[in-house]
Amino acid sequence: MDYKPTIGLEIHVELKTESKMFCACKNMQTSVSKNTNGHELEEPNTVVCPVCMGFPGTLPVINKKAVEYVLETALALNCQISGFSKFDRKNYFYPDLPKGYQISQYDLPLARSGFLNLSKSKKIRIRRIHLEEDTGKLIHPEGEDYSLVDFNRAGVPLMEIVTEPDIELAKEAGKFCRVLQLILRYLKVSNADMEKGEMRCEVNISLQNEKRKTKNVKLGTKVEIKNLNSFRAVEGAIKHEIKRQTKVLNKGEKIIQETRGWDANEEVTIPQRIKEEAQDYRYFPEPDLPPLKIDKSWVLKLKSEIPELPHLKQERFIKEYNLTRAQAKILVANKDLGDYFERVISETKAWLEARKDLGKGARARTIKLASNWILSNLQNLLKDSQIKVPQCKISPENFAEFIEMLHEQKISSTGGQKVLLEMFKTGKDPSHIIEEKNLAQVGDRAVLGSIVDKAIKENDVAVGDFKKGKIQALKFLVGQVMRESKGRANPQVVEKILRERLK
Amino acid sequence: MRLNELTIHEAHAKLSKKEISSEELTEACLETIDKKDKSIFAFITKIPDQALKQAKEIDEKISHGEKVGPLAGIPVAIKDNMCIDGVKTTAGSKMLENFISPYDATVIKKLREAGAIFLGKTNMDEFAMGSSTENSYLGPTKNPHDLERVPGGSSGGSAASVASNETIYALGSDTGGSIRQPASFCGVIGLKPTYSRVSRFGLIAMASSLDQIGPITKDVEDASLVLNAISGKDKLDSTSSVGVEVDFRKSLVPDIRDVKIGIPKEYFAKGIDLKVKKMVQAAIDKLESLGAKIRKISLPHTEYALACYYIIMPSEISANLARYDGIKFGYSAPEDALLDVYLRSRGQGFGDEVRRRIMLGTFTLSAGYWEAYYLKAQKVRTLIRKDFDQAFKKVDVIITPTSPTVAFKIGEKVIDPLTMYLSDMYTVSANLAGIPGISIPCGFVKTQKDKMLPVGLQILGKHFDEEMILRVAYTYEQNTR
Numbered sequence: 010m011d012y013k014p015t016i017g018l019e020i021h022v023e024l025k026t027e028s029k030m031f032c033a034c035k036n037m038q039t040s041v042s043k044n045t046n047g048h049e050l051e052e053p054n055t056v057v058c059p060v061c062m063g064f065p066g067t068l069p070v071i072n073k074k075a076v077e078y079v080l081e082t083a084l085a086l087n088c089q090i091s092g093f094s095k096f097d098r099k100n101y102f103y104p105d106l107p108k109g110y111q112i113s114q115y116d117l118p119l120a121r122s123g124f125l126n127l128s129k130s131k132k133i134r135i136r137r138i139h140l141e142e143d144t145g146k147l148i149h150p151e152g153e154d155y156s157l158v159d160f161n162r163a164g165v166p167l168m169e170i171v172t173e174p175d176i177e178l179a180k181e182a183g184k185f186c187r188v189l190q191l192i193l194r195y196l197k198v199s200n201a202d203m204e205k206g207e208m209r210c211e212v213n214i215s216l217q218n219e220k221r222k223t224k225n226v227k228l229g230t231k232v233e234i235k236n237l238n239s240f241r242a243v244e245g246a247i248k249h250e251i252k253r254q255t256k257v258l259n260k261g262e263k264i265i266q267e268t269r270g271w272d273a274n275e276e277v278t279i280p281q282r283i284k285e286e287a288q289d290y291r292y293f294p295e296p297d298l299p300p301l302k303i304d305k306s307w308v309l310k311l312k313s314e315i316p317e318l319p320h321l322k323q324e325r326f327i328k329e330y331n332l333t334r335a336q337a338k339i340l341v342a343n344k345d346l347g348d349y350f351e352r353v354i355s356e357t358k359a360w361l362e363a364r365k366d367l368g369k370g371a372r373a374r375t376i377k378l379a380s381n382w383i384l385s386n387l388q389n390l391l392k393d394s395q396i397k398v399p400q401c402k403i404s405p406e407n408f409a410e411f412i413e414m415l416h417e418q419k420i421s422s423t424g425g426q427k428v429l430l431e432m433f434k435t436g437k438d439p440s441h442i443i444e445e446k447n448l449a450q451v452g453d454r455a456v457l458g459s460i461v462d463k464a465i466k467e468n469d470v471a472v473g474d475f476k477k478g479k480i481q482a483l484k485f486l487v488g489q490v491m492r493e494s495k496g497r498a499n500p501q502v503v504e505k506i507l508r509e510r511l512k
Numbered sequence: 513m514r515l516n517e518l519t520i521h522e523a524h525a526k527l528s529k530k531e532i533s534s535e536e537l538t539e540a541c542l543e544t545i546d547k548k549d550k551s552i553f554a555f556i557t558k559i560p561d562q563a564l565k566q567a568k569e570i571d572e573k574i575s576h577g578e579k580v581g582p583l584a585g586i587p588v589a590i591k592d593n594m595c596i597d598g599v600k601t602t603a604g605s606k607m608l609e610n611f612i613s614p615y616d617a618t619v620i621k622k623l624r625e626a627g628a629i630f631l632g633k634t635n636m637d638e639f640a641m642g643s644s645t646e647n648s649y650l651g652p653t654k655n656p657h658d659l660e661r662v663p664g665g666s667s668g669g670s671a672a673s674v675a676s677n678e679t680i681y682a683l684g685s686d687t688g689g690s691i692r693q694p695a696s697f698c699g700v701i702g703l704k705p706t707y708s709r710v711s712r713f714g715l716i717a718m719a720s721s722l723d724q725i726g727p728i729t730k731d732v733e734d735a736s737l738v739l740n741a742i743s744g745k746d747k748l749d750s751t752s753s754v755g756v757e758v759d760f761r762k763s764l765v766p767d768i769r770d771v772k773i774g775i776p777k778e779y780f781a782k783g784i785d786l787k788v789k790k791m792v793q794a795a796i797d798k799l800e801s802l803g804a805k806i807r808k809i810s811l812p813h814t815e816y817a818l819a820c821y822y823i824i825m826p827s828e829i830s831a832n833l834a835r836y837d838g839i840k841f842g843y844s845a846p847e848d849a850l851l852d853v854y855l856r857s858r859g860q861g862f863g864d865e866v867r868r869r870i871m872l873g874t875f876t877l878s879a880g881y882w883e884a885y886y887l888k889a890q891k892v893r894t895l896i897r898k899d900f901d902q903a904f905k906k907v908d909v910i911i912t913p914t915s916p917t918v919a920f921k922i923g924e925k926v927i928d929p930l931t932m933y934l935s936d937m938y939t940v941s942a943n944l945a946g947i948p949g950i951s952i953p954c955g956f957v958k959t960q961k962d963k964m965l966p967v968g969l970q971i972l973g974k975h976f977d978e979e980m981i982l983r984v985a986y987t988y989e990q991n992t993r
Contacts, residue, residue, distance in 0.1 A: 059615050063835040065608065066595045066617060066714040068749050098831050100877070102854055109834020154848075158839065291877035293886060296720035296828055298750050 534585030584627025617714020634669030689939025696968020830873030
């Protein structure tokens with residue numbers, strides 16, 4: 010029997026503010042040194058103060074930037090911003106929770122009722138977005154009978170985004186997370202790296218019998234899956250859970266309301282804790298913080314500062330630069346690369362202005378050259394050397410100059426590869442490299458003429474073939490000239506001379 | 513007159529004229545503590561070495577001709593729920609018996625900058641929960657007027673230290689009357705400022721929406737001087753108010769001929785000791801004779817105040833005291849399992865009254881009861897606030913007894929918490945409404961054993977109108993010396 014899955018997501022995002030949510034301590038995500046694996050180098054319990062440790066007598070002070078980051082996210086997700094909001098205490102005991110309560114938001118979150126379009130036909134509604142503080146971390150040393158607590162993360166601002174149960178497929182959930190991650194990165198509110206716990210996803214899933222579906226039938230029993238720390242885990246857990254629940258239901262058994270975890274090795278969800286009843290968190294308004302009044306002018310100001318969002322940028326790239334959808338997608342997904350591309354294009358503006366003689370299609374040709382060279386050659390170089398765009402030694406100005414030289418046929422495509430590699434290694438500008446390495450394209454008929462003559466002399470067979478009408482033979486002869494010139498000859502000029510000589 | 517008996521302004525005058533040194537003044541207080549505190553037990557922690565060092569520094573300044581502020585070089589006692597960097601801060605609890613604060617409370621920082629000399633930390637009901645200081649883990653404080661009686665609470669140590677001249681003045685905290693009631697029992701001045709006037713940063717929280725720090729002093733002028741020093745917006749306390757900077761000394765004008773005083777009938781009904789009622793009535797007559805207009809008023813929701821207070825306060829306590837879990841600081845029971853660490857640390861670290869209130873608050877915030885208790889209490893709180901708003905449209909201050917009785921005997925009420933709670937019936941409303949109130953002595957009641965026990969007069973004012981209550985208090989004081 011087939012069952013229809015109903016899936017909702019709860020996503021926690023650590024915000025990239027300078028300081029923690031309620032005190033002046035540094036925020037681990039932005040300020041703490043990390044090694045190449047992204048692991049914190051900070052000693053446990055060193056990025057703490059009496060406030061985030063919950064010492065007697067301390068009081069919280071709201072980090073305004075964190076509120077702004079949530080509001081920006083809410084605007085990007087088409088939410089309604091609350092004019093009046095407040096913080097509440099969520100009471101529970103756990104060793105990683107310094108105060109015995111978490112400052113969170115209960116009935117008046119900062120934003121509600123938004124949506125995110127995954128495609129033209131699929132819209133995921135956002136129920137609410139609120140702001141709270143992160144907890145510390147528990148460490149369980151292997152083989153020991155004790156646990157350790159590290160409060161460095163305690164008090165880092167944490168945004169919770171809750172969707173409506175509009176998701177029906179594992180890949181929709183994955184896509185939602187990816188699109189959201191990209192938006193968060195565009196907004197610069199979080200690095201949203203799931204592996205580092207900067208973005209954490211919880212899945213709520215229930216299965217419903219398709220045939221018995223009527224308006225009155227309640228949804229199936231809800232199962233919560235926690236601790237999903239990659240897109241793969243989100244999709245895998247949902248896929249497995251649909252299979253597992255289908256099997257249980259087909260046996261005529263009941264689904265238990267519970268919290269499950271994800272075993273990435275076995276690719277199965279595993280039971281963690283049975284939820285007999287909702288835990289009573291005894292929420293009440295945080296008396297140490299005044300309510301938040303969010304006036305319209307503040308929201309309008311934030312709205313005006315929101316950068317171009319990924320989906321709009323993608324459409325613009327297609328329209329403005331005549332890129333294919335696939336090309337635009339790559340440049341949008343890798344924001345740094347997209348920005349680099351646009352800077353290169355803008356650097357060519359003055360040159361195009363000056364070279365009106367290049368004709369009507371000059372701009373389009375330049376863009377095409379730039380997008381091709383960036384998306385294939387440059388991206389490959391970056392990938393091979395594991396360098397990120399911001400660390401790339403080639404400045405956009407130099408890259409633009411390089412494109413211009415290709416356009417003006419000052420270098421050939423073959424020579425271009427050599428020049429680019431040299432630019433990538435040294436950061437030098439292309440004209441110097443061409444000079445130094447003698448890579449300028451040769452279009453001089455006198456110079457090329459003698460090489461052509463030599464090629465004709467040494468390749469009787471090919472010459473004969475061409476005269477018999479074999480066009481392939483001409484290509485071969487051009488190739489010979491190119492080789493002889495070490496790739497510097499302008500192939501179009503060479504072909505022209507060949508045709509003249511072999512008439 | 514002994515130096516330790518001086519008021520702040522008297523001591524300041526003598527220090528400025530170099531008639532005395534801060535060191536002498538501090539020594540006088542320390543000697544009195546040595547002599548009297550064995551029987552009174554006002555201090556939990558004494559820091560004589562630090563005090564004398566601070567005193568010498570101030571003397572140095574004065575000897576160099578530097579002009580010092582009104583609190584410089586003058587000893588103060590601090591209730592043991594305010595954090596002083598590097599000093600033990602117990603809140604009167606086993607839970608924090610060995611807790612040394614790593615930072616200064618904002619009031620401490622302000623007093624430090626003003627050159628105050630910290631003598632030590634005073635005894636209090638555990639986590640400020642109580643009206644007699646009998647709930648202190650470290651033992652009860654005695655009333656200097658009668659050692660068989662309580663000094664009131666929870667700032668009993670502070671009030672007793674001032675009344676016994678062990679210090680020149682003290683700081684207390686007031687959640688439901690904890691400055692005013694002990695001031696009344698000990699015959700000194702106790703001022704609870706408007707909620708938010710004084711930063712709570714570094715005050716170990718009892719009930720965050722009610723707690724307020726204030727001075728306990730020997731006269732009204734001193735109260736105004738201390739309030740000047742400790743009030744003001746603090747960026748570390750988001751609930752502290754911006755308020756215009758006021759020099760409260762300017763309100764010390766002995767003239768109340770334009771003042772309208774409201775007498776709420778609900779505060780003179782059942783439960784009040786007739787002798788207390790008589791003294792308070794005499795004080796009201798005195799004020800009338802000094803030109804004030806007396807108006808009978810009603811605060812109709814008064815009868816719900818105590819019930820409302822005993823829902824909101826424990827609710828906040830249940831969360832505020834959750835941090836004492838045996839994990840990071842304070843008492844930790846050596847158990848293997850996490851749940852046992854929680855249960856034993858809290859079960860053994862907290863006293864009866866604290867556990868009682870945590871349980872009450874946990875219940876009133878629970879799903880299914882929240883609306884009936886917490887939410888309803890918040891609504892009642894609004895009504896109580898409105899009562900005062902209405903009343904203050906007609907009068908400038910409201911006068912009541914501070915407590916329905918004089919100081920009671922040690923052990924008399926501690927077995928019956930409900931009777932103890934009634935001791936705060938006249939004071940809790942001001943906390944619920946957030947308005948300022950002061951308790952000043954208005955006479956004595958003679959006991960069967962011929963002890964003279966002070967009676968307190970409570971003067972309540974509008975939000976941020978401490979000036980008016982100080983003016984009325986000052987006028988009464990100047991005319992009854």
